[in-house]
Amino acid sequence: MKSLNSLNLIWNNFKDPQRVKFLVKLIKKEIESLGKSLNLMEFCGGHTHVILKYGIDELLKDYVNFVHGPGCPVCVIALERVDLALELAKKPEILLCSYGDLMRVPGSKGHTLVSLRAEGYSIKAVSSSLETLKVAKEFPEKKIIFFAIGFETTAPHTAVLIKEAYKNKIDNLFVISNHILAVKVLDFLLKSEKKPFVEAIIGPGHVSTITGSKIYESIVKEHNIPIVISGFEPLDLLQAIYLIVKQKRENRCEVEVQYTRSVTKEGNPKAQALLEEVFIIRDRFPWRGFGDIPFSAYGINSKYEILDAEKRFPLDISKLEENPHCLCAKVIKGIKKPTDCKLFKKICTPQNPLGPCMVSSEGACLAYFKYKVGNLYV
Amino acid sequence: MKVEKILLSHGGGGEETLALIKNFFLKYFDNPILGNLEDSAIILNSFSKLAFTIDGxxxxxxxxxxxxxxxxxxxxxxxxxxxxxxxxxxxTVGFIIEEGFKIGDLEVILQTMKEEAIKNGVTIVAGDTKIVPKGEVDGIFITTAGIGEILYEGISCKNLVSEDLIILSGSIGEHGACILAEREGIGVEIDLESDCNSLFSLVEPLFESRLEIHAMRDPTRGGLSATLHEWAYASSVVILVEEEKIPVKPQVRAFCEAFGFEPYHLACEGRVVIALPEKEASKALALIRKHPLGREAQIIGKVIKKSSFPQVLLKTLYGTHRILENTSGELFPRIC
Known part of the structure; x- marks a missing residue:
């Protein structure tokens, strides 16, 4: 634990109240000379949670308006994909594995993987893709489907699983890829008619460790909007905001990396090679709140199609309407805040979530529920 | 023949059961009441109010x-x-023991129970043992029920009022972090001991002082956050605590950082949280700090108002306010 203790010192530095106060002051001063407040979108749900947990929005009130972005992989999973998972899980020969957060996202009929599991269907939450190899060995009589979710961050893990299963000829393990591409949704959002007013973007930290910062260059150029990739500690975010404000002050518009301890321009070439080998880019893929976005998700390459559960267990899932009162689709796009939703905190709670933004540990609604002190309550 | 492991026959109710009771349970817990081996213990009515509880x-x-x-x-x-x-x-103590459990381990457990009981002046007056086949229980489960004489009346989680201060007797989360660190899937070496301890000697001087005490809780399962929420709900109040004031050992902080927990949700087994009027707080704090278990005691916050929207708020290190989330859902089974 000695090593954990020394890490603790480093972590403390990233949270240091003195430095936080200093940076807040500096940012405010810069924004004052800019002459107007700034509308920033933090792409990542992870960033949203840090902002609300530490009250960074409160610290920068009247200076920065945070618009919460679509970077929460569970939140943007289309309802029809959730239904697909639920339908597959109901087949008697199948044991469905997925990451924990998806387990509680309700499908169109209100069921969740957790509620199906309680009815006796074979469903398992895993914390790593490779755990499903063990599951496959443990339940040879079952067909194991790994329902893979996540941005570029988790896609390489799935790629490794697919390669391992293929190499070792594991014949009862299959994968459904719901891996989605951060830069595509960002581009789509900025191009769409109904979009929030955003003057700069706090770019995703973990996605960028894989992709590198270079993938955002075209977006910055096309939409004339600065992107600064940030880490996940309070000081990371404040420093990223400072860099954004500086770009604005100096009339620059660039991709910058604040999170230099993890993110390079080129990203992780090994992971990129894996993605290239195992996946192909789908022509289109459904997103919650956005509908179909062209070229926005990974499918499994034909070389590995023997493992592709979408081909092996084809199901016709009809598109169903979302709960008309649930604002998740708009929250994801940054058009509405969680507190705008009539269901928020009343009917929709973490114990009884109606939409994915209240389920996911990166969801904006959950962040507001967990941390935000409403005016009503103080 | 020396018995090394618990056998199913130890639960049969006959010779072996008697041997287990005499050679092991009585060896550690013997006293005139338990020693009678009757079906129930006859205890003296103390002619005062009693507290009575049970826990598994x-x-x-x-x-x-x-x-x-x-x-x-x-x-x-x-x-x-x-x-x-x-x-x-x-x-009173009930044991449910898995067949094959090592007698040596049982004796270590009994010895510890004996020492704790003596230290606290309590007598174990009745007991029960059940042995179950392998796999039907994980080693050993223990249930204890306890009776105590009320020295200080009127403590209740419904008693908090505006302006009450909240005292915490020491750093939080050590028991929870210790147990979780050894869990499958986490498994880290942690330079930390559980805070597991009896609280009687720590708070006895408070009872004797007759200071006005409104509420008192040991923040076990669910940690400090669950205790404060129970109070807020039971008393319909808003409680504000300050991150800066809440003692957390660096090891616990590091553990939480690494695994995404918050210390406020981790169980304590030897800490107490007290709510009392502002005018009593400094005297109470001084009394608690005199005890070795209370040296790090702090006033961590206060009840800010009566409210039909009970809440627990946390003032962060940056002076911002957020909700202190109640413990819910997935948190780990079997920490106590």
């Missing part, structure tokens, strides 16, 4: 740094009595 203990691992399931089974029930203003007097 299933902690895994059975032996952890700073204690074992036996220690926690005694201190846990003692603490439940203590926080209601009682002086613990008698305990």
């Amino acid at each position: 203990f299933t902690v895994k691992p059975i032996f952890f740094k700073g204690g074992n399931i036996g220690k926690i089974a005694v201190t846990g029930t003692i603490n439940d009595l203590v926080v209601m203003g009682a002086k613990p007097l008698y305990l």
